[in-house]
Amino acid sequence: MNIAEQTGRRRLAVGREAGDRRRVWPWPRVTLAALAAVACAAPFLLTPYRVFQLTMILVYGIALLGLNLVVGQSGQISLGHGAFLAVGAYTSAVATGPLGLPYPVVLPLSALLSFGLGLALGLPALRLRGAYLAVVTLAIAVVVPPVIKRFGAVTGGSMGLSASVPSAPPWSGLADDQWLYLLVLAVAAAALAAARNLLASRSGRALAAIRENPAAAEVLGVRIAAHRTLVFAWSAMYAGVAGTLYAWVVGFVSPDSFTVTLSIVLLAAAVVGGPDSPAGPLLGAVFLTFVPAAAQGAGDAAPGLVAGLVIVIVVCAAPAGLAGLLRMAAGAVARRLGRE
Amino acid sequence: MSAARRRAAPPPGSGARGGNGPAAGGPAADAPPFPQAAGPPFLQMGGLRAGYGPARVLHGIDLAVREGEMVAVLGPNGAGKTTLLRALSGMVRGRGSARLRGTEILGRAPEEIARLGVAHVPEGRGTFAPLTVEENLRIGAHLLPRSHVAGQLRRVLSRFPVLQAHLSQPAGSLSGGEQQMLAVGRALMSRPRLLLLDEPSRGLAPLTTRRLFDVLRAVNLHEGVTMIVVEQNAQLALEFAGRALVMESGRLVLAGEAGRLRPGRRVTSAYLGPRR
Numbered sequence: 001m002n003i004a005e006q007t008g009r010r011r012l013a014v015g016r017e018a019g020d021r022r023r024v025w026p027w028p029r030v031t032l033a034a035l036a037a038v039a040c041a042a043p044f045l046l047t048p049y050r051v052f053q054l055t056m057i058l059v060y061g062i063a064l065l066g067l068n069l070v071v072g073q074s075g076q077i078s079l080g081h082g083a084f085l086a087v088g089a090y091t092s093a094v095a096t097g098p099l100g101l102p103y104p105v106v107l108p109l110s111a112l113l114s115f116g117l118g119l120a121l122g123l124p125a126l127r128l129r130g131a132y133l134a135v136v137t138l139a140i141a142v143v144v145p146p147v148i149k150r151f152g153a154v155t156g157g158s159m160g161l162s163a164s165v166p167s168a169p170p171w172s173g174l175a176d177d178q179w180l181y182l183l184v185l186a187v188a189a190a191a192l193a194a195a196r197n198l199l200a201s202r203s204g205r206a207l208a209a210i211r212e213n214p215a216a217a218e219v220l221g222v223r224i225a226a227h228r229t230l231v232f233a234w235s236a237m238y239a240g241v242a243g244t245l246y247a248w249v250v251g252f253v254s255p256d257s258f259t260v261t262l263s264i265v266l267l268a269a270a271v272v273g274g275p276d277s278p279a280g281p282l283l284g285a286v287f288l289t290f291v292p293a294a295a296q297g298a299g300d301a302a303p304g305l306v307a308g309l310v311i312v313i314v315v316c317a318a319p320a321g322l323a324g325l326l327r328m329a330a331g332a333v334a335r336r337l338g339r340e
Numbered sequence: 341m342s343a344a345r346r347r348a349a350p351p352p353g354s355g356a357r358g359g360n361g362p363a364a365g366g367p368a369a370d371a372p373p374f375p376q377a378a379g380p381p382f383l384q385m386g387g388l389r390a391g392y393g394p395a396r397v398l399h400g401i402d403l404a405v406r407e408g409e410m411v412a413v414l415g416p417n418g419a420g421k422t423t424l425l426r427a428l429s430g431m432v433r434g435r436g437s438a439r440l441r442g443t444e445i446l447g448r449a450p451e452e453i454a455r456l457g458v459a460h461v462p463e464g465r466g467t468f469a470p471l472t473v474e475e476n477l478r479i480g481a482h483l484l485p486r487s488h489v490a491g492q493l494r495r496v497l498s499r500f501p502v503l504q505a506h507l508s509q510p511a512g513s514l515s516g517g518e519q520q521m522l523a524v525g526r527a528l529m530s531r532p533r534l535l536l537l538d539e540p541s542r543g544l545a546p547l548t549t550r551r552l553f554d555v556l557r558a559v560n561l562h563e564g565v566t567m568i569v570v571e572q573n574a575q576l577a578l579e580f581a582g583r584a585l586v587m588e589s590g591r592l593v594l595a596g597e598a599g600r601l602r603p604g605r606r607v608t609s610a611y612l613g614p615r616r
Contacts, residue, residue, distance in 0.1 A: 202478075202482065202486070205471070205475055205478055205479050205482075206479060206482055208468065208470075208471055208475070208479075209468050209471070209479045212468040212469065212470065212471065213466050213468060215431060215450075215462070215466065216462060216466030216467075216468070217468075217479070218430075218431075218449070218450040218451050218454075219429050219430070219431060219450045219451075219453075219454055219459070219460040219462065220451075220454060220459070220479060220480055220482055220483075220526070220527075220530065221451045221454030221455055221482050221483040221530060222451060222479070222482050223451050224451075
């Protein structure tokens with residue numbers, strides 16, 4: 001019997017525990033609307049380079065949103081999401097380049113492809129318990145770059161492949177980078193809505209139950225392997241979509257963009273951002289975009305070192321990630337304003 | 341050791357089954373201790389054995405449970421009561437046979453057994469702490485058709501009105517008694533035909549325990565849910581259950597109608613040890 005049972009009630013400190021879904025911020029709608037307005041206005045106020053950076057944040061945000069489904073909801077670890085990014089990116093580059101498909105068709109195509117691949121990988125890996133998923137996904141992350149190099153006829157080998165960048169339609173009057181940003185923003189919004197829907201559904205609750213207490217979930221009739229496999233496939237699909245958008249934004253794909261390091265850094269960003277929070281992917285993507293680049297100035301090894309250090313600090317000081325810190329801050333503000 | 345001797349000489353009228361150990365091939369060889377309806381019994385265990393790795397815990401349980409019955413399982417710590425429930429819900433692999441309405445349930449995955457209408461309220465409740473009370477209950481209805489969930493939620497909440505007030509609170513913030521109600525409510529959400537309860541009274545105040553058992557009795561009587569309740573509180577179990585079993589060292593040593601067992605000293609001695 002723990003203290004909570006003896007004293008009857010306990011009040012968790014907001015943000016300390018993953019999965020805590022109490023509302024802390026009293027004005028979620030207003031804040032969300034303001035954020036959306038800022039996001040829509042941003043490309044018209046910033047320099048093209050900043051717009052590019054923001055677009056990359058959104059792209060990584062989509063990948064992390066998917067990774068969070070596995071890490072935060074399913075409670076598993078994937079070390080191979082970089083590979084799904086590569087699948088999406090190369091699908092886009094090959095389909096729009098040599099195959100000459102129009103780019104609106106490419107997005108669902110690569111989504112489908114990465115979903116299928118996720119399903120195929122998750123099926124055997126998730127039936128086994130423990131760290132198997134991590135091992136299998138790590139293997140995939142290791143294998144993908146050499147495979148890309150091997151099939152140079154299609155993929156351009158180690159030279160890479162340039163991907164066609166969607167250009168703004170003339171009627172919009174937008175610059176290409178602005179158009180691309182808004183396109184990615186729309187996809188990100190749709191991805192977020194879909195993820196929220198998934199989590200609010202029966203399957204999302206089942207996942208949470210599996211994460212909290214697999215044995216109890218199983219005796220309630222929840223098929224553990226099936227749910228985990230499906231959510232892994234969803235997660236792979238998000239990464240694939242992010243990969244496609246990456247190819248659009250960068251305009252060039254090469255095996256060196258999708259190394260094992262990318263997979264590991266993605267996982268780190270998910271943990272730093274907060275794996276079980278709607279704000280986590282965005283914060284993780286900001287971390288992913290700025291921290292390694294900023295550390296680059298201090299030397300070649302610095303990005304890895306700084307990223308590693310930040311991860312250790314975040315995990316020790318704020319187990320719920322940056323999003324958890326934000327929640328705690330929001331809780332403090334709300335309390336001070338007496339609105340909680 | 342002493343268990344075997346006790347089994348050999350059941351006190352008259354107690355209804356103890358003189359099973360002949362784990363090797364017993366046909367449970368039908370035993371005369372049922374009291375009248376049963378025709379057809380296969382609701383739950384029939386024959387030579388049910390189970391354990392954890394090399395450690396054997398259950399050494400052959402032969403038992404028939406009728407539909408709508410409430411059976412209490414008593415016995416000292418380590419007698420295998422929890423393991424019996426776990427074997428029935430698939431959490432531990434069992435050997436021998438256990439048939440639910442004629443369907444063999446041993447060797448099936450827990451989620452499959454749940455689909456057959458078995459719900460297990462595990463030891464220590466197993467509520468999903470960060471999820472809200474409502475989410476916990478809805479997970480309990482995982483197997484129900486979507487259109488039936490709302491109605492079932494209303495029904496369960498009417499049995500446990502205390503949960504209604506805490507619907508949007510995380511389950512971890514409930515008191516022990518409320519969490520137990522939640523665990524039972526969650527199990528009832530699946531509309532089970534067989535409910536396995538593992539020490540529902542543990543850590544609860546006497547009044548809360550009584551309230552919980554009142555609800556269990558109501559569910560048992562009105563919805564005809566068959567229940568197997570592992571209970572440390574022998575007095576309470578004998579009061580509410582129709583039949584009681586006493587387990588010792590992985591075997592059934594005594595079984596009988598609860599009303600007849602109550603005055604006897606045998607239950608208390610088996611449960612509290614020979615000193616009493």
